[in-house]
Amino acid sequence: MKLQVRNLEKCFTDKGTYVNVLADINLDVYDGEFVSVIGPSGCGKTTLLNCISGLEEPDSGLINIEGEESQSRLGRVGYMPQKDLLFPWRTVLENALLGMEIRGHSRIESRKRAGELMERFGLDGFEYKTPSVLSGGMRQRVAFMRTLMTDQELIVLDEPFGALDAFTRHQMQEWLVDIWSSMGKTIILITHDVDEALLLSDRVIVLTARPASVKLVVNVGLPRPRRYRMVTDTAFIALKEQLIRALWSDEV
Amino acid sequence: MKPEAGFGVASRDIGRLVLYLIPPGIITSVFVIWELSVSLFDVPVWLLPAPSDILVEGKENYSLLWHHTLVTLKEVVFGFLVALGVGLVLAFCMVFSRAFERAVYPFIVASQTIPIIAIAPLLLIWVGYGITPKIIVVALISFFPIVVNTMDGFKAVDSDAMNMMRTFGASRWQIFPKLQLPNSLPYLFTGMKIAIVVSVIGAVIGEWVGASEGLGYLMTRSIPQFQTDRVFAAMFILSFLGIILFMLVIALRRVIVPWYQSEEYKS
Numbered sequence: 001m002k003l004q005v006r007n008l009e010k011c012f013t014d015k016g017t018y019v020n021v022l023a024d025i026n027l028d029v030y031d032g033e034f035v036s037v038i039g040p041s042g043c044g045k046t047t048l049l050n051c052i053s054g055l056e057e058p059d060s061g062l063i064n065i066e067g068e069e070s071q072s073r074l075g076r077v078g079y080m081p082q083k084d085l086l087f088p089w090r091t092v093l094e095n096a097l098l099g100m101e102i103r104g105h106s107r108i109e110s111r112k113r114a115g116e117l118m119e120r121f122g123l124d125g126f127e128y129k130t131p132s133v134l135s136g137g138m139r140q141r142v143a144f145m146r147t148l149m150t151d152q153e154l155i156v157l158d159e160p161f162g163a164l165d166a167f168t169r170h171q172m173q174e175w176l177v178d179i180w181s182s183m184g185k186t187i188i189l190i191t192h193d194v195d196e197a198l199l200l201s202d203r204v205i206v207l208t209a210r211p212a213s214v215k216l217v218v219n220v221g222l223p224r225p226r227r228y229r230m231v232t233d234t235a236f237i238a239l240k241e242q243l244i245r246a247l248w249s250d251e252v
Numbered sequence: 253m254k255p256e257a258g259f260g261v262a263s264r265d266i267g268r269l270v271l272y273l274i275p276p277g278i279i280t281s282v283f284v285i286w287e288l289s290v291s292l293f294d295v296p297v298w299l300l301p302a303p304s305d306i307l308v309e310g311k312e313n314y315s316l317l318w319h320h321t322l323v324t325l326k327e328v329v330f331g332f333l334v335a336l337g338v339g340l341v342l343a344f345c346m347v348f349s350r351a352f353e354r355a356v357y358p359f360i361v362a363s364q365t366i367p368i369i370a371i372a373p374l375l376l377i378w379v380g381y382g383i384t385p386k387i388i389v390v391a392l393i394s395f396f397p398i399v400v401n402t403m404d405g406f407k408a409v410d411s412d413a414m415n416m417m418r419t420f421g422a423s424r425w426q427i428f429p430k431l432q433l434p435n436s437l438p439y440l441f442t443g444m445k446i447a448i449v450v451s452v453i454g455a456v457i458g459e460w461v462g463a464s465e466g467l468g469y470l471m472t473r474s475i476p477q478f479q480t481d482r483v484f485a486a487m488f489i490l491s492f493l494g495i496i497l498f499m500l501v502i503a504l505r506r507v508i509v510p511w512y513q514s515e516e517y518k519s
Contacts, residue, residue: 053419075421085413088511089434098430102420130511150420 001067002154002186003029003052008061010047021047022058023211029154029188034180036189036197039207040247045190048212049156052188053077065154075103078152078185082159084143086131093118093127095142099150113149120179121145137168144176148183157189161196170228173199177226194243198236199226206246216246301481306488309481316470321489323465327383327455328497331390332448338391339398339443346399347406347432348424364396368454372461386458386466393454394447401443405436438512441505448501452494 005027012019021044029035039045050056052063054073062069065076078099086095093114100110118124121141131139140160147155161169177200180187191197197204198220206216222235230236283303289295290302297305310317342360346353368389375385409432417427459468467486474482506513 050415055415055418074418077419079416079419081412081416083410083412085410085416087413087431087434089437089509099420102417102422102426102430132511 001028002031002033002065003027003188004062004064004067005052006062006064008048008051008058008063010044010051010056010058020211022051022213024213025061025207026214027205029186032184032186033203034177034187034189034201036191036201036204037207038191038194038197038204038243038247039212040209041192043207043210044212045192045207046158048207049079049158049188049190053079053156055079076152076154078147078150078155080143080147080155080157080160082162084131084139086134086139086142088131090131091128092123092131092134092142095131096123096145096149099146103150105151110149114145117145117149122175135168136164137172140164140172141175144179148179148185153184154186155188157187159190159192161191161193169196174226174228176200177224181224194240194247195231197243198222198239199228199230204243206243216243218242298478298480301484305481306484310485310488313482313485317467317485317489320465320467320470320486321493324452324455324459324467324490325493327386327390327458327466328448328451328493330383331387331454332394332451334387334391335393335395335398335447335451336444339395339447340402340440342395342399343402343406343436346403348428360396360399363392368393368457369461372457375458376462381462381464386455386463389458390451390454393457394451397446397450398440398443401439401446402436405439406432408439409435437509438505441501441509441512444501444505445498448497449494452490452497456490 005025008022008025008027009020010022012021025048037045037048047056051058052073054075054077063073065073086092087098090098093111096114096117097110101107115127118127121144123138123141123145126134126138131142134142140163144160161172164172173196180200189197189200201220204218204220205214206218207213208215218239220239222230222233222239231240287302287304290300295302301309342356346356371392372385372389375388379385379388413431414427417431422430455466456468456471459466460472463469467490471483471486474480474486
């Protein structure tokens with residue numbers, strides 16, 4: 001078991017009034033699993049991610065990583081936000097190495113590993129360029145590399161494809177599944193895109209509107225490797241219908 | 253399609269050329285009008301010298317002016333460097349200690365509300381007559397924009413970038429050099445651009461209240477003797493000095509913060 005979340009609750013105070021964001025979230029993520037969390041916008045997905053990664057502390061409940069309850073989760077969970085956050089003063093390679101550098105990996109070793117990965121990330125030839133010359137998809141791949149190259153085995157992704165155009169997004173989704181299956185990481189992906197959740201995940205977790213709790217867990221039994229054209233398969237459509245029903249059942 | 257595109261390029265080139273010619277064009281026309289008005293209305297030299305009078309004065313007393321220019325330049329450069337050092341250290345300490353910031357910031361602001369012209373003579377009493385009081389006056393004026401801008405730069409870090417660093421497990425001592433410091437450099441240079449120009453004013457004020465050398469001193473000595481052309485020559489040199497130093501700061505920014513330009517173009 002990689003991650004265990006039990007009875008997680010989180011409130012904010014906004015100008016004196018309590019806003020209940022997370023109400024009793026329970027979640028299990030297994031080693032090497034790809035799990036998507038999907039829910040209406042503003043339901044508290046990002047707050048959940050921030051709690052898991054240790055950026056915020058929950059008001060009550062437990063978060064166990066690898067079976068142990070750790071008070072300080074910062075540094076244990078890899079985190080990839082929607083913005084690529086590449087530093088303009090670093091070259092592409094230096095950006096990709098940032099995480100390893102902070103975690104104290106040897107410089108030579110990291111450079112060697114990065115050099116091997118550049119081609120798989122479609123970045124060879126751009127190592128010593130500044131990020132400003134890269135396309136949106138390439139920038140996002142550098143950001144992935146920065147997160148994936150650390151020794152953190154659990155990685156949370158907060159709508160990483162949200163800012164990309166549809167075509168690039170589909171390319172990146174296929175690319176991410178391939179990379180993930182070869183790297184042995186456990187991934188939690190936050191998204192509001194039902195297709196994306198189904199294409200990438202082993203399981204999809206649907207949250208209710210705020211205050212968020214788990215409404216439905218769907219096992220995606222689709223064969224791998226997944227390809228974008230699968231969105232028209234009957235099995236895919238059946239799953240999609242299930243998810244959309246769960247997502248929109250509160251609406252009149 | 254093609255001829256249109258060609259025309260577009262040509263007109264853009266002409267547009268750029270016009271942009272380049274605007275500053276020298278304006279300056280030249282101001283001087284021409286000035287020259288003509290002085291000779292037309294027969295204004296005496298001691299009241300308002302014509303640009304040609306100022307030029308002649310500059311040529312005749314070249315070595316005198318040059319000597320005093322070097323003195324002032326030295327005060328400006330040293331004062332500015334002191335301001336840069338003090339400013340950076342203060343900004344660094346304030347960003348690392350909230351208590352230090354709260355204790356020191358009021359004094360930093362207060363230091364700018366005290367008229368420098370009142371402090372300058374006191375400095376003569378305290379530290380004497382040489383170059384030191386001038387350097388202090390220059391530093392006192394020019395450290396302020398450096399501190400304020402650098403502080404803003406340290407603080408103007410994208411909160412998502414800060415969170416990302418924290419999830420890598422980065423300590424404050426890693427976040428500062430890898431994120432806050434480079435992020436603050438464009439702000440620092442904005443502060444330096446302001447500081448270098450006010451440094452020139454600072455040096456003249458420092459000399460004005462008591463000196464034996466420098467362009468400010470030369471002006472205070474020339475005014476009672478109605479050597480107005482010399483006063484103007486000194487003023488022109490000061491402006492020129494300010495512009496050159498300002499451009500040097502911009503050139504330095506291009507070397508140290510090369511990403512700033514490309515980011516600007518992107519947005």
